[in-house]
Amino acid sequence: MISTSTTVPATRRVLAAELPGLIGAQVTLQGWLHRRRGLKSVVFLVLRDRSGLAQAVFTGPGAMAAAARHPEETVLQVTGTVTGNPQAPGGAELTSPSVTALSGPAEPPPFDLYRPTVAASLPTVLDHAPVALRHPVLRAPHVISAASVAGFRAALDGLGFTEIHTPKIVASATESGAGVFAVDWFGDRAYLAQSPQFFKQAMVGVFERVYEVGPVFRAEPHDTARHLAQYTSLDAELGFVADHRDVMAVLRDVLAGMTDAVRRRAGDACALLGAEVPDVPERIPEIHFTRAQDLLAAHTGDDPRGEPDLAPAHERWLSEWALREHGSEFLFVTGYPMAKRPFYTHPDPASPAHSNSFDLLFRGLELVTGGQRLHRHEDYLAALAGRGEPPAPYTGYLATFRHGMPPHGGFAIGLERWTSRLIGAANIRTATLFPRDLHRLTP
C-alpha cells in the first residue's frame, strides 16, 4: 500500500479543507491564527485559510511555548502530520507540528474574530472593514456576490451577449432621479455616470445584446439602510425584442443562472448565513399594474387605484400573494404608468398611458427595473416634448436613433441589493466591501 505521505511533499501548501483526505501525510498549512487555546498539557492553534479552519495540536513544553507565543491573526505556517480526530474540525488535525510566523505578531483586532459573530456595531465593523471582513460570517456575503456575478455573466454569455465597458465620467447630468457627483475634469465640470443606460442602448446598435458589470454613482443625500452612493450595477440590454416580455424572459434565465451559481459556488457561505436560495420558476408569474391595484383594493384596507406607483407595503403584499398563489418568490409587475417611468420607456401600444416596463419583486422588495425602450428618433423627440424637456442635452444620445435602431429593452440589477435580499441583511452595507455614503468615504 502506498502511503499518502509520499504524494504530498512537505513543502507544498495544502488548504484546511484538504486535511480529511490526507490522513497520515506530512503537510504544511498556511493561514491566520484564528484561535489559540492553551490547556495545561496541550496548546491548540486553529488556523484559518480561504477554505476554512484546521487545528494543530502542540504538546510538550517546547512546542507548547513556541505555539503560545503567537497572537491571534498572526500569519503562520504549520507543518505536521495529518491525524484523524472526530473532535477536530473536519475530522482531522495536525499533530507533532512545527510553527513559523509569516507575518509580524498581529495586534489584536478591535473585536474577536474567533467568536461566532462579531460583537460590534455596524459602523465599527465598517470602520475596520479590512480586518472585520476576515470573520467568516462577514466574509460570506461577498462570496455569494462573486458567485452571483459569475452566474449573471455565464447566463448572458450563453445567450450571445457581449460584455462592454462604458465611461463612468459623462458631460451632462441627463438621467433624472437621484443626484449626481460633479468631477473637476481638467478644469471643466463633468459628472459621474448614474447608469450605463445611454451607452448600453447605443451598443445594441453594434452588438445587439450587451451587458456590463460596473460601478454607478448616486449622490444620494439620504442616510438609509438601502442607499449607497456607489453600487455595482448588473446591466443588460438586447435588441430585436417583440416587447418587454422578451426582456423578462432573458431576466428569468439570468436569475436562474445566478441562483445556480450561488448554489454551486457559494453553498457553504449560504449555509453559514442560513440563506435560502430561491427557486426561479420556469415562468415567473406576472401581474399588470392595474390588476395589482385592483387586488390590493379588494384584499387590503387600502385603495391605491389612481396612484401612479406601488407603496412598499403594497409590494410586500403582492410578494406574499405571488408566493401563496403561484408558489414563487419572484413576481413581475408590468404596465407601470408612463408618468412614473423615464422618458425613454416604450408605452404599451394598446394602452399608451401604461408602459411596456416591469419591476421584479423579490421577497417583498423591488429588485430589478426594466422594460422596452423607444427606438424611433421621432418617438424620442415626442417623448421629451411631452415632458417639456428640450432635446439639446440629449443630442449625442438621440443621434444613435437617427441611424436605425431595432426595438430593444433591458434591465439593471443592483448587486448589493440582490445579495442583501438573498441573505436577509438588515442593511445593504453588509453586502458591500467598502460602502460609500453620505457619511462614509473611508476605509
Next chain:
Amino acid sequence: MISTSTTVPATRRVLAAELPGLIGAQVTLQGWLHRRRGLKSVVFLVLRDRSGLAQAVFTGPGAMAAAARHPEETVLQVTGTVTGNPQAPGGAELTSPSVTALSGPAEPPPFDLYRPTVAASLPTVLDHAPVALRHPVLRAPHVISAASVAGFRAALDGLGFTEIHTPKIVASATESGAGVFAVDWFGDRAYLAQSPQFFKQAMVGVFERVYEVGPVFRAEPHDTARHLAQYTSLDAELGFVADHRDVMAVLRDVLAGMTDAVRRRAGDACALLGAEVPDVPERIPEIHFTRAQDLLAAHTGDDPRGEPDLAPAHERWLSEWALREHGSEFLFVTGYPMAKRPFYTHPDPASPAHSNSFDLLFRGLELVTGGQRLHRHEDYLAALAGRGEPPAPYTGYLATFRHGMPPHGGFAIGLERWTSRLIGAANIRTATLFPRDLHRLTP
C-alpha cells in the same frame, strides 16, 4: 425525407450565419440594411446582424420597389426562402423575400459603413462612435476585449480567486504617479481611484486571492496615442507567495487563459483584423534588470547601465531578443531598482536596491507591471520614512498590516493596452468604445 422548412417556423428569427444550414427553409432575418444594390432586374439587400452578413434577392417590379425604398442602416425584417448560391456570402441567400422596416428610415451615417474600411479620421470616428462601431472592422477589437476579459476571469476562477468590487471614490490622493480627478463629495473633496491597489491588498487578508475588473482614472494631461483618462484595469492579488515568481506564474496562466479565450470566442474578429494571437510559453523567459542592461550595453550603441529604468527603445530591443533567443513574444524583466517602484514594493532580500517586481514586455512594450508587496507593518513605516513621506495619509491602508498579512503580490493589466497590442492598433482609442481624454468627454 423531412423538409428542413418544417423545423424553423417562419416567425422565429434566424441569424445570418445560420443560413447555410437552412437551405430550403422559409426563415426570417432581422438586422441592419448594410448595403443596397439595385440592378436593372434585381435588387440585393445585404443585412447585417450580430453573426455577420446575409443577402436577400428581390425580383419583379413590386418587390424591387419595396426593397429599394429603405436607406442603408434602416433596421429590417426579411422573410424568404433560403436558397443555395455560391456567389452569396456564406453560400446561401434569401429568395422570394418580403421586407418590413423595424425602425424608421435611417439617416445616412457620416461615412459609409458598407465599405471595407471607414474612410474617416480617428476623431471623426470617435465623435460618431455609436454608429461607427457598427462597422465590422471597428467593432472587432471590442469582441476581442470581451473575450480577453472572459479568459482573465476564467483563469483566475480556476485558481481559487474571488472577484471583488472596490470603491472608485477615495478620500485621499495617495498613490503617486499620474494625476487624480477631484470629486465634489456632498460638499467635501474626494478623488477618483487611480487603481484598486490598496483595496485588493487588504482583501488578500480576507480571500487570499482576489481579482477585480473595473475602471481606473488618471488625470493624464498628455494627449498621446497611449494614454486614456479612464481605462479598464484587470487587477489580481494573491497571498502566500514565496516571492514575485509565484505572481509571475499566475500571470502566465492568466495570459494563457486570455489567449485561449480570444482564439475560441473571437477568432473571426482576429481574422478580420489580421491579428495574430501569441503563443504563451509554458514558462515565459525572464531576465534580470541588471543583466538586461548588460546585454543592451554589449549589443546596442547605448550603455544604459546606472539608469534606473528602461527606455522604450530598450524595451523594443529586449522584446526582439526574447523572440530571437527564446521564441517568445513575452519577456519578464525582473529586479527593477527600488527607486523607480512604488513604496509598497518588496525589495529583493539578496540585493535590497533591487525589487521583487517585474514588468512583462509584449511585442516591444510594457504590458503588465507587478511584483511582491511588503507585508509587515514595520516595513511599510520604514519604506515611507526612507522616502521622506509621513505615514498619516496611509493610516487606513497601514492598519491592515498591523493585524497579520501574508507575503503577497499581484499585477494589473490594462485591458485597452492589451487589445491594442494584440491587434497592432496605432492608437489605444481603437480599443476603447467611448474614450475619455484631455479633449474628449463625449459621446
